[in-house]
Amino acid sequence: MHAFAPSLSSTDLPAPPSAGRPSPAFRPPGFPLIHHLLQPGGAPRRIGGQLNTNLRQQEDRNLEEGRGEVEQGTDGGEEGGMEREDSLMGFKKRHSDAALAAEWSQDVLKVKRMKLESRPKGGEAEEGGRRREGGREGRRREREELKEQLDEARERLQALQEKVWRAFGEKHMAEEEEKKGRCRNREDGGEDAGLMEEEEEEDITEGMYDEEDIEGGDMEKEAFSLLSVSPFDSFHKQREERQKDGEGRMEKGRGLHLEGVMEEAGLWLDCGGLVRGDWHGGVEEEGEEGGQKFAQALKVELGSAVARVIDRVLRLYTEMTDPSSPPAAISFLPPGNDGGRERGVWMGLLTQGRREEKMRGNEEKTGRQDGEREKQLQNRSSGAPPHRSEPSDLSMPLAVQRSPDIRKAHPLLGPPLSTHHPNLSLHHPSLSRPPPLSHPPLLPPSSQPKDLSTSFHPTSCSSSSSSSSFPAPPPPPPPPPLPLPLLHYSMQQLFSRSLHHHQLPHLPPSRKDYLNSDPFLEFSAHPSSHPSFPPLPLLGHLDPSLARHAHGGRERGMRGDGGMRGGGMDGGELYLTAGGTQEGLSPCHLKKAKLMFFYARYPSSNTLKTYFPDVKFNRCVTSQMIKWFSNFREFFYIQMERFARQAVREALTRDGAPRVSREGQLRVGRDTELYRILNMHYNKSNVYQVPERFIEISEVALREFYSAIWTGRDSDPCWKKGIYKIICKMDSPVPDAFRLPGCPIG
DNA sequence: TTGATTCCTG
């Protein structure tokens, strides 16, 4: 089980698209993989009864949500728990009715059929007769028959188990033998006819299992079919059946040795041995050890098989989508853009700006505050900036002052070495021209000399080389794609698609698809990222007792009861609602929101609601999230302004009095300081590939700021409004991947 | 009046 636990926990497994899957915190480490595999998308799995309250409610929640949509927007927070209990009770009640046998799966029917068929001929009548006879003679004969049948059953069982073990590559015959020996001894100790049926059912079950297992064939190949494979299906349904039937029907409730085994391995491991069904007649206990091993073996095999299949599918998928890309993370770079080199070519202007800033004597600190000082500084020190306020300057013919010797680096060979900044490289072909600037046109990028001086670079080549300015290593290269496996979120995606859309992409998506539809491929497994993906990501951060309370379904109750959080924590409190949504926003939601910012700077509240299905929105939560994006924008614009001012200042100090704005030469590449800062802020874990579009927009914003500052428009109190207006029109649709609940990355 | 947004502050 643990063999694949780190990378493939139960929480990675497919689940209904709705929120409310149990948090890992609720689950002992050994929660069986198969349990989830048993719940193919949407198929209600009715399990209950023997589960403790918490788990039962979780299961019930799964059940409910398997049927349909998230109960979003419904007022289920307070009453959810009760309603669930009621529905559960009602459910049991309903199922005590024999009429509901029709609901049972074919597996159950098959079990019954096989049970009948395998029963010794006439045995039933004879048995009844013996029972009526009721004497000692009858009992003796009965035992003899039982023994015979038992022997027979043992043989069959042994054969069947051999098959099973062969199938799973494990042989625990000795243990099985020992187990059966104990069973027989116990039987000899004197039990009534019920045991016979039990043995028979065991036999039957083994047969059934064997049969279906044979059909199952290659587990690895058929891992997906295992998601709905029937032995376990029937196992669960029979468990349910037992629960419905209750105490009085031992012949149904008991037996099914394999079932018992599985039950133990499943439920017991699940719940830490807390729960145990009423069906235990004693034999199961004897076989517990072997049964658990068997179940363990099954789980291991199932888990590894599923993991292999998943990896294979992922590989296949990533190959289909972009054979040239590393499998782990599909690059957003357009074809032909070769990673760092290309990026280095078409950008780098603002590389390493910040430290330079400090070197230059704390002229700026941060954006807004700099604003005033910056103005003063510029008005004062840059001495009658010729570029400012005179349109005539801007309309003057471009006279690019540059020293031809500066730029030897070939545009395709990356940034110039050391002392020269690669800022003014070729305009990237994929870059869309920023919206028309409010000042006279600049040279089109394509016509601009490739060897323009680095005058716009915040780091002055003349004053200090970048290497000297930065003893520390230069800005980190673009984040390398992380290796396989793609799990967690991407796997969720994959399963979500395969299970709910019943298809995997078979054709390479268009570039647009890359950008807008399949960004989940950008996610790569972070080594340390752990599945907060399925809902309730915050629980992991909370006190376990909170998790317990929350798990109970009466989360609000704990607010008063637990009192684990002092006053003032309400804002960030987490409450589970009946629909699996949570009130309050978690750090995971914040991460997700930040990633969304790459696509949408100005999402509407309605948009946010659609992209956070696991959040129960109320006025407070909505405004909080709106506020988040406001803060994101604020940070974004502050950086833009800051770097724009820096570039302006750089241009002034470098070229003296350039007569034209050259913001057209500004670039934001993945190797620039500006990019690094933005990435650090919105994508701190650096597991998400920043969309190219966001870089383009950043460039637009940077140029707009530069232009405004250059032309002196920043003296207008409302000078940023126009820029905001431009940027707000550049929102792109947030990928569908973000519509899933939970946190996309760890 | 409410919600969204920006600006400012801590």
Next chain:
DNA sequence: CAGGAATCAA
């Protein structure tokens, strides 16, 4: 990042 104030639009 949150809180608060101010502004603006619906």
